[in-house]
Amino acid sequence: MTDAATSTREALIAEAKAGEGVALGRLLGGYESYLLLLARAKLGARLQGKADAADIVQATFLDAHRQFPNFAGTVEAELTAWLRTILAGQLALVMRRYLGTAARDVRLERQIQQDLTDASRALDHELVAPGTTPSGRASRREQAVLLADALAKLQDDYREVIVLRHVEGLTMAQVAERMGRSGDSVQKLWVRALGKLRLVMG
Numbered sequence: 001m002t003d004a005a006t007s008t009r010e011a012l013i014a015e016a017k018a019g020e021g022v023a024l025g026r027l028l029g030g031y032e033s034y035l036l037l038l039a040r041a042k043l044g045a046r047l048q049g050k051a052d053a054a055d056i057v058q059a060t061f062l063d064a065h066r067q068f069p070n071f072a073g074t075v076e077a078e079l080t081a082w083l084r085t086i087l088a089g090q091l092a093l094v095m096r097r098y099l100g101t102a103a104r105d106v107r108l109e110r111q112i113q114q115d116l117t118d119a120s121r122a123l124d125h126e127l128v129a130p131g132t133t134p135s136g137r138a139s140r141r142e143q144a145v146l147l148a149d150a151l152a153k154l155q156d157d158y159r160e161v162i163v164l165r166h167v168e169g170l171t172m173a174q175v176a177e178r179m180g181r182s183g184d185s186v187q188k189l190w191v192r193a194l195g196k197l198r199l200v201m202g
Contacts, residue, residue, distance in 0.1 A: 009076050016068065024068060028061050031080070034148035035060055035087055037123075038116050041167040042091055051094045060087045076142050084120065088113035119167045120144040150200040158193035165190060 009030075015023035039053040039060075063086050073079055092109040123144040151159050157179075164175045176186040 033152040034145045037148045038119055041119050050098050056090050059090045080142050084116045123147045153200050158196050161190045161193050
């Protein structure tokens with residue numbers, strides 16, 4: 001992504017902060033795939049059958065709309081960090097609801113926020129195109145957001161194997177168990193999925 005795209009994103013942030021409702025809608029809508037990916041990864045196998053990641057993301061957007069006048073940032077990295085904080089609050093509500101007293105810890109929200117940050121970094125560090133320098137990444141849009149958009153375009157199995165391996169950090173054996181596949185099948189699927197992802201990323 002070029003510096004022009006980064007500038008466009010920052011201009012959109014500025015317009016939204018100036019009270020442009022359409023700009024705010026466009027701005028937040030650009031992070032749906034990113035927040036969905038993080039929410040699904042955090043829900044994991046234990047909660048995915050009870051809570052819907054899409055509902056959690058919609059609640060996050062509603063909260064972000066309400067709180068946006070308090071957002072003090074001007075660049076995308078600050079916006080994504082802010083959105084992760086709001087998403088962490090929504091995920092904490094879900095976990096308290098479904099996990100009961102075990103989840104009623106004052107540190108829960110902070111831990112979820114750290115987990116979301118770690119997952120976002122994992123996307124950036126593990127799946128970023130080979131040869132891309134840190135300074136090159138800094139001059140572009142948030143890599144994790146672009147990767148989430150690309151993953152959303154893959155078929156379900158490809159997306160799942162990448163998320164389990166690189167975002168949730170499972171071993172190949174654990175991925176195979178979660179997906180109900182053999183280890184060899186998952187290894188081949190993972191290789192194909194990475195190839196498809198690189199094609200989508202261009």
